[in-house]
Amino acid sequence: MKPQLAEIWDWLDQVPDPEIPVISVVDLGIVREVKWAGNTLEVALTPTYSGCPATSIIALDVETALRERGVDAVRIRTQISPPWTTDWLSEKGRARLQEYGIAPPHPAGGPEKCPRCGGHTLTRISQFGSTPCKAHWRCDDCLEPFDYFKCI
Amino acid sequence: MAHDPDLFEFLCRMGDNTLVLGHRVSEWCGFAPVLEEDIALANIALDLIGQTRMWLGLADEVEGAGRSADDLAMLRDVWDFRNVLLVEQPNGDFGQTMMRQFLFDAWHLRMLEALTTSTNTRIAEIAAKAVKEVSYHVERSSGTVIGLGDGTVESHSRMQAALDLLWPYVGELFSTDKVDVAMTQAGIAPDPASLRAGFDAYVGGVLAEAMLTIPDGDFAHKGGKTGFRHSEHLGHMLTQMQWLQRAYPGSSW
Numbered sequence: 001m002k003p004q005l006a007e008i009w010d011w012l013d014q015v016p017d018p019e020i021p022v023i024s025v026v027d028l029g030i031v032r033e034v035k036w037a038g039n040t041l042e043v044a045l046t047p048t049y050s051g052c053p054a055t056s057i058i059a060l061d062v063e064t065a066l067r068e069r070g071v072d073a074v075r076i077r078t079q080i081s082p083p084w085t086t087d088w089l090s091e092k093g094r095a096r097l098q099e100y101g102i103a104p105p106h107p108a109g110g111p112e113k114c115p116r117c118g119g120h121t122l123t124r125i126s127q128f129g130s131t132p133c134k135a136h137w138r139c140d141d142c143l144e145p146f147d148y149f150k151c152i
Numbered sequence: 153m154a155h156d157p158d159l160f161e162f163l164c165r166m167g168d169n170t171l172v173l174g175h176r177v178s179e180w181c182g183f184a185p186v187l188e189e190d191i192a193l194a195n196i197a198l199d200l201i202g203q204t205r206m207w208l209g210l211a212d213e214v215e216g217a218g219r220s221a222d223d224l225a226m227l228r229d230v231w232d233f234r235n236v237l238l239v240e241q242p243n244g245d246f247g248q249t250m251m252r253q254f255l256f257d258a259w260h261l262r263m264l265e266a267l268t269t270s271t272n273t274r275i276a277e278i279a280a281k282a283v284k285e286v287s288y289h290v291e292r293s294s295g296t297v298i299g300l301g302d303g304t305v306e307s308h309s310r311m312q313a314a315l316d317l318l319w320p321y322v323g324e325l326f327s328t329d330k331v332d333v334a335m336t337q338a339g340i341a342p343d344p345a346s347l348r349a350g351f352d353a354y355v356g357g358v359l360a361e362a363m364l365t366i367p368d369g370d371f372a373h374k375g376g377k378t379g380f381r382h383s384e385h386l387g388h389m390l391t392q393m394q395w396l397q398r399a400y401p402g403s404s405w
Contacts, residue, residue, distance in 0.1 A: 047202075049198070049199060049285060050202030050203050050205070050206060050282065051198035051199045051200070051201050051202025051203070052198070052202065053198070080206065080277050081273075081277035081280060081281070082280070083277075083280050083281040084281075125188055126189075126191065126192050127192065127288050127291060127292050128188075128191055128192035128196070128288075128292070129191065130191065132198060132199065136188060136191075150288075152284045152285075
């Protein structure tokens with residue numbers, strides 16, 4: 001029997017992002033489509049950044065999670081269009097990033113507040129951070145550096 | 153996909169530019185002047201290598217000869233590379249690396265913006281993906297060129313020396329040959345010359361703010377993108393980049 005797609009989405013929502021394990025690959029917005037093609041489950045994944053080393057790990061993690069649930073015929077498809085955008089991050093994902101100490105993307109082009117103390121006096125240290133998707137910022141209120149998930 | 157030698161050539165040019173520059177930039181990994189710059193350079197190298205995989209992956213499909221993106225990157229010899237001479241120039245000091253990056257980024261962004269409306273949807277999709285990443289590259293390299301150009305006497309003189317050295321490599325980015333004509337006629341890619349005015353306006357503005365003077369004369373070193381004659385530096389770079397596949401053919405992990 002083929003599991004319902006809603007159930008499969010729930011399973012995928014339990015697959016953590018390998019770099020930022022507090023959010024799932026579904027929260028990240030990279031799972032674009034899940035559908036049955038005959039008895040094969042097709043999953044379309046969109047890479048965040050073209051050179052992101054986590055992309056191949058994510059494909060492997062998704063496939064492993066599905067096999068553990070008994071879905072053996074899985075086809076993972078990489079889909080680059082439309083390109084991934086931080087607009088696809090879920091509300092749950094944004095809230096978890098904030099709790100984890102990573103400021104979620106904000107349309108104004110910089111973090112809204114310090115994820116640690118909530119301060120608003122912020123300075124950008126570098127557009128590039130510890131992973132391709134993050135920039136490096138500092139809070140001038142609590143003086144702590146923090147990661148900002150940059151808009152793309 | 154039907155084999156189209158001009159299209160294959162064009163894709164190799166795009167992919168070889170990002171591959172060679174990506175490798176050059178990665179040479180800084182662990183050596184940059186400060187940690188933030190080291191991380192930024194590594195991130196940019198990663199973006200460029202990721203874009204290479206898309207360009208050369210499509211080149212493989214177009215050629216249909218079973219040469220994967222990895223094969224094209226690691227098993228071609230220097231005369232088969234189609235990158236512009238600018239990107240193969242050595243890193244020099246940090247300022248020279250950033251000047252090279254800035255001149256390339258300013259061209260790259262305009263090229264990718266134009267390619268987002270390519271009649272070839274695969275190319276348009278790759279460009280739409282890459283343009284987002286390259287917008288960040290331009291922002292950073294522009295800011296660094298301004299910071300160092302309008303910095304200390306020492307940093308200013310080094311940035312001016314870098315500009316004097318690298319400016320003669322700019323012209324090749326906008327040169328047109330029969331491959332470009334074929335791409336333009338098919339609506340696949342813009343005429344490179346059409347990107348020059350936008351490039352000059354942007355680069356001129358940044359360099360003025362950086363207190364740097366563009367050298368006189370329009371002499372341009374050429375021969376990289378046509379493969380006619382690379383500079384001596386590319387072969388040396390490939391001995392490092394391709395070493396593993398040359399010493400242990402077909403190894404994987």
